[in-house]
């Protein structure tokens with residue numbers, strides 16, 4: 001199977017991203033700074049894990065990258081061009097925490113939704129959707145409705161749907177946090193396989209330090225109030241990574257230290 | 263109830279007050295027979311159904327787009343909600359004099375009353391349906407490069423279809439009541455409402471009751487149709503609650 005067609009190197013740059021929300025404080029509105037001066041470059045085919053305490057602005061940051069929210073200051077550049085529309089014309093695909101599949105459509109119709117919007121012809125749509133369903137191991141459930149699937153299968157369907165438009169970047173906001181540990185492990189392994197096969201860059205927001213170290217090439221650790229980049233760590237370990245190995249455990253300790261220490 | 267009816271009818275023994283079941287049935291069982299020169303039961307039912315369908319379709323064609331616009335775009339919402347809360351409490355039949363003044367007596371004013379009756383339930387449930395469409399569904403298609411037309415066609419309309427359909431069911435029920443009432447007004451000369459008023463004028467109570475039964479049965483039948491479609495197409499809605 002060929003998954004690399006039409007994909008070329010791209011970089012995603014975050015330049016001085018600052019975001020504040022208006023917040024009611026007694027009678028007046030005050031601006032609450034959620035993210036402050038985030039600078040980050042995400043390269044082609046790179047897996048970046050974003051970690052940080054709850055409420056530090058991870059979701060906000062991912063939505064800004066996606067173009068679903070606008071930063072108060074700074075900009076997001078894709079190949080040097082400002083991201084002005086959600087998804088930057090399908091160069092980014094999003095996997096939401098709650099799958100966000102359309103419940104009235106079958107699994108395969110969900111996967112081909114983006115292709116439909118992009119006016120891809122019917123036969124090509126079906127062929128492509130089926131190819132990505134196979135990639136995530138859902139070919140047997142293509143005509144099921146989302147509510148007939150397990151949580152893990154739904155997230156797989158969401159992954160297939162995001163992949164179907166062949167974006168260069170996959171954005172994931174705690175995509176596996178609602179799954180049980182076994183399913184989660186399985187799907188993590190699959191993500192590694194899929195990433196190698198399709199050569200996507202992935203931005204993964206997660207609460208799980210293990211998950212981040214297992215999947216990422218680079219970890220961005222945010223601090224809270226306001227959300228700022230506290231540290232960026234490169235992970236050089238070979239894949240597949242063993243979560244019991246010494247370097248893994250050392251890394252984990254270091255990251256937990258960075259997250260815990262205020 | 264049927265037994266009590268028949269017993270009472272036999273006892274009263276006055277077809278102008280309480281006709282026997284046999285006489286009612288004989289009207290119902292010959293739906294194509296001409297009744298008192300005002301057309302057959304079937305013919306009048308057809309006329310009523312046509313009027314309801316016309317009024318209902320007009321209401322739906324106006325209420326669904328308006329409801330989508332009002333549900334989706336905040337600015338429109340406040341403007342129109344004022345208007346709705348002013349107009350909605352007025353029963354459709356209270357519009358009859360105005361309708362006759364504006365549209366004269368005839369099809370147009372009957373259809374106007376029907377459309378008015380069906381309009382608000384469809385409008386309100388469309389708005390409600392549109393607001394129940396999940397933000398994440400919309401964002402998912404924006405990420406796929408959707409424009410506003412895609413958003414409406416692929417997410418907003420299918421996502422609110424169950425509520426719209428429920429509104430149509432309720433609206434059709436009201437429209438059905440409105441047509442019967444509107445046909446009783448002076449100036450109409452066909453339809454089930456007209457038929458029962460006319461038959462009453464001639465003291466043909468068995469025709470009146472047969473007409474009522476036909477009105478009730480048709481109402482139930484149509485409601486069943488709406489419910490069947492709901493179960494068949496919108497079963498996904500239950501999974502979202």
Ligand SMILES: Nc1ncnc2c1ncn2[C@@H]1O[C@H](COP(=O)(O)OP(=O)(O)OP(=O)(O)O)[C@@H](O)[C@H]1O
Pocket residue numbers: 021022034052053054055056057058059060061
């Ligand atoms: N639309 C909004 N309006 C006002 N405040 C908001 C909005 N969205 C997010 N916030 C605030 O911004 C802060 C960061 O929220 P965000 O959801 O990005 O955090 P997070 O790091 O994803 O948290 P979690 O790990 O719990 O998912 C929170 O304090 C939240 O209350």
Ligand SMILES: [Mg+2]
Pocket residue numbers: 058059060173
């Ligand atoms: Mg979050």
